Amino acid sequence: MYLRFSVLASQLRSDREAFLRGRTCPVLVWEDAPSVALAGSHRQTTTLPSYRPDARASPEPLIYEVRPGLRISAGDDARVTVGRDAGCDIFLPHATASRLHAYFCQDPTTGAWTVTDAGSQNGTFLDGVLIMPGRSSPLLGRASLRFGRAELLFLQPAALEEYLLARSP
Incomplete structure (x- = not known):
């Protein structure tokens, strides 16, 4: 399930402290998500038939919580x-994403997050650098990730606040 940019920005503007207390996990932001990602259930198996940079993007970025424990x-x-x-x-x-493309893990002791490519067909890139399949790469406050040709941002809660403030009207 995704979160709406406009809703998060509104929550931040109305009560910053409550917003920050409610943000306990990082997020992935898909800025140029195709409108098909918004259609109907987010659990459909429909993918984009091909990647076209000019494909109609959704009206606002899709924001996914990176929350452990959803499906363990x-x-x-x-x-x-x-x-x-x-x-x-x-x-x-997205057609260039593998069925299981990558996964995130959080170290239970330090709270640090990593991303690991799960043997994807088109690769996982962290800040433009290809991640070797099966090898974990550390994620800091803000990182650019690419799954195939789908580009997303990984943002820890403080970086999410900065992102929302910078892009809110």
């Missing part, structure tokens, strides 16, 4: 999965 199955170590399969925690309906 036996043997899972609180991974948050990303891909175009409807069973992923973060559903990314």
